[in-house]
Amino acid sequence: MAGYVSDAVIRRLPAYFRYLWTLESKGVKQISSKDLGESMGLTPSQIRQDINSFGGFGRQGYGYEVTELKNHLQKVLGVNQEHRMVIIGAGRIGQALAAYEGFPMVGFRPIAMFDVAAGRDEPGNLPLYPMQELEERLPDLDVSIAILAIPPAPAQEVMDRLYRLGIRAFWNFATVDLKCPGDAVVVNEHLSDSLGVLSYRMQQLGI
Amino acid sequence: MAGYVSDAVIRRLPAYFRYLWTLESKGVKQISSKDLGESMGLTPSQIRQDINSFGGFGRQGYGYEVTELKNHLQKVLGVNQEHRMVIIGAGRIGQALAAYEGFPMVGFRPIAMFDVAAGRDEPGNLPLYPMQELEERLPDLDVSIAILAIPPAPAQEVMDRLYRLGIRAFWNFATVDLKCPGDAVVVNEHLSDSLGVLSYRMQQLGI
Numbered sequence: 001m002a003g004y005v006s007d008a009v010i011r012r013l014p015a016y017f018r019y020l021w022t023l024e025s026k027g028v029k030q031i032s033s034k035d036l037g038e039s040m041g042l043t044p045s046q047i048r049q050d051i052n053s054f055g056g057f058g059r060q061g062y063g064y065e066v067t068e069l070k071n072h073l074q075k076v077l078g079v080n081q082e083h084r085m086v087i088i089g090a091g092r093i094g095q096a097l098a099a100y101e102g103f104p105m106v107g108f109r110p111i112a113m114f115d116v117a118a119g120r121d122e123p124g125n126l127p128l129y130p131m132q133e134l135e136e137r138l139p140d141l142d143v144s145i146a147i148l149a150i151p152p153a154p155a156q157e158v159m160d161r162l163y164r165l166g167i168r169a170f171w172n173f174a175t176v177d178l179k180c181p182g183d184a185v186v187v188n189e190h191l192s193d194s195l196g197v198l199s200y201r202m203q204q205l206g207i
Numbered sequence: 208m209a210g211y212v213s214d215a216v217i218r219r220l221p222a223y224f225r226y227l228w229t230l231e232s233k234g235v236k237q238i239s240s241k242d243l244g245e246s247m248g249l250t251p252s253q254i255r256q257d258i259n260s261f262g263g264f265g266r267q268g269y270g271y272e273v274t275e276l277k278n279h280l281q282k283v284l285g286v287n288q289e290h291r292m293v294i295i296g297a298g299r300i301g302q303a304l305a306a307y308e309g310f311p312m313v314g315f316r317p318i319a320m321f322d323v324a325a326g327r328d329e330p331g332n333l334p335l336y337p338m339q340e341l342e343e344r345l346p347d348l349d350v351s352i353a354i355l356a357i358p359p360a361p362a363q364e365v366m367d368r369l370y371r372l373g374i375r376a377f378w379n380f381a382t383v384d385l386k387c388p389g390d391a392v393v394v395n396e397h398l399s400d401s402l403g404v405l406s407y408r409m410q411q412l413g414i
Contacts, residue, residue, distance in 0.1 A: 007248065007249075008215040010404055010407055010408075011218075011400075011404060013403060013404070013407060014397070014399065014400035014401075014402075014403025014404060015397070015400060017403060018397060018399075018400070039384075041214065042214075076407065076410075077403050077406050077407050077410070078406040078407060078409060078410035079402075079403060079406050083402075083406065091303075091306075092299065092302050092303035092305075092306050093303045093307070095299050095303070096298075096299035096300045096302070096303040097398075098299075099298075099299050100300070100398060100399075101382060102382045102397060102398055102399035103399055103402070106399050106402055106403060106406070108399070108402050108406075144409070144414065145402075145405065145409075168409070168412070168414045169405055169408075169409050169414055170405075171401060171402065171405055175308060175309045183412065183414075184412075184414075185405060185408040185409055185412060185414065187401050187402075187404055187405045187408075189398075189401055190221070190222070190225060190309060191304075191307060191309055191396075192221065192225075192307075192309035192310055192313050192315070193218075193221035193222060193225070194221075194378060194394050194396055195221075195286075195290075195310070195313055195315050195352075195378065195394075196220060196221025196224060196284050196286060196313060197217055197218060197220070197221060197394055198352065198376055198377075198378055198392060198394045199284050199285040199286050199290065199313070199315075200217055200220060200283065200284050200285060201217075201376075201392040201394075202285060202351070202352075202375070202376050202392055203283075203284070203285035205375070205390065205391075205392060207351065207375045207376055207390075207391070207392065
C-alpha cells in the first residue's frame with residue numbers, strides 16, 4: 001500500500017485524518033494541496049510528498065478527494081476498527097483520559113480503570129477495579145491497549161505485568177520513557193514537550 | 208544562533224532537551240550521535256543534521272558535550288526562564304494539568320485557574336477564580352501563557368478574550384484548532400493524535 005513512511009510523517013498522519021474528517025463533516029468534496037498545506041502549516045510540495053508516501057494520490061489541478069483520502073488514511077492508521085482500552089491509574093490524568101472526548105472519532109474506547117488505591121472516587125463513567133484484581137479481570141475485558149496514567153517509579157513494572165497478560169500496545173503518561181519487547185509498541189507521552197514548542201515559538205516572536 | 212529550523216526538528220527539540228537533562232542528572236559527560244540516535248529513534252546522520260540546524264556542534268570521534276548541548280538547547284527553547292501560566296477550565300483536564308509533574312523541569316508553573324462553574328471543587332494546589340473575574344484578576348497574576356482546558360464551543364471566544372487582556376501564548380486542549388493573530392502563538396494539543404500513531408504502529412506489527 002505504501003513504501004517507507006518516516007517517523008515525522010507518521011506523526012502527521014493523525015492530523016491529516018482529523019482535518020479531512022472535519023472537512024468531510026462540513027460537506028467539502030475536494031481540497032487542493034495548497035489549501036491543505038495552509039491548514040496544516042506545510043508547503044504544498046510537503047503535502048504531496050507526505051500523501052504520496054502513504055499511498056494516497058491526487059490529480060493535477062484538482063487536488064484530493066476528501067472522502068477517498070480520509071477513508072484511505074483511516075485504513076493506513078488502523079482506526080477503522082474499535083480499540084478497547086484499559087486505564088491504569090485513576091488519578092487526575094487517568095480520570096481526565098476516561099472522560100476525554102477526542103477518542104470516539106478515532107474508535108478508541110476506554111472501558112475500565114484499575115488503581116492501587118482502593119478509596120479512589122469512582123470516575124463515574126467507567127468501572128474501577130483494584131490493581132490486585134488485574135490478572136483475574138483483564139482477560140475478560142478484551143482490551144488491546146493499556147493507558148499508563150501512573151507515577152514514573154512503578155511504570156516499567158506495571159508495563160511488564162500487562163505485557164505478561166498479553167497487552168501489546170501502551171500509551172504511557174508516566175513521564176518516563178518505557179521500553180517494550182519488539183512485538184509490542186509504546187507511545188511515550190510527554191505533555192511538557194508541547195510547552196517546549198510553545199516556548200520556542202514565543203522566543204522567535206519575542207513574546 | 209541557528210539557521211532555518213524545520214517544524215519537524217522543532218517538535219523534536221524538547222525531546223532532545225529532556226533526554227540530555229536526564230543524562231546530565233546521571234552524571235554522563237558526553238554522548239555520541241550514534242547513542243543519542245538509538246535513544247531518540249533517529250539515525251546518527253539525522254541527529255547531526257538536527258543539532259547543526261539549531262547551532263549545536265560536536266567533535267569528530269568524540270560526540271557531544273552533554274551539559275554544553277543541554278544548556279544551548281535550553282536557550283534555544285527559551286526554557287531557561289520561568290513561565291507563569293493560567294489554566295482556564297477546572298474540569299478533569301484542567302485539574303490534571305494543575306497537578307502535572309512534568310512542568311517544573313522546564314520552568315513552567317501553573318499559578319491560578321478560572322472556571323465558569325462556581326461550584327467546582329477547589330483543585331487543592333491552586334487558587335480557583337470564577338470566569339467573571341478574569342478581566343479584574345489577570346493583570347495581577349503576571350502570566351505569559353494560558354492553558355485552555357475547556358470545551359470546543361467557547362474556545363475561540365475565550366482565546367480572543369485572553370488575547371485582549373494581553374496573553375500572547377496559548378496551549379489549547381479544546382480539541383478544536385484555534386487561530387490567533389500573528390503576534391501570538393498557539394499550540395493545539397490533540398491527545399488522540401498519539402492514539403493514531405499507536406494504532407499505526409500496532410497495524411505495522413500485526414497487533
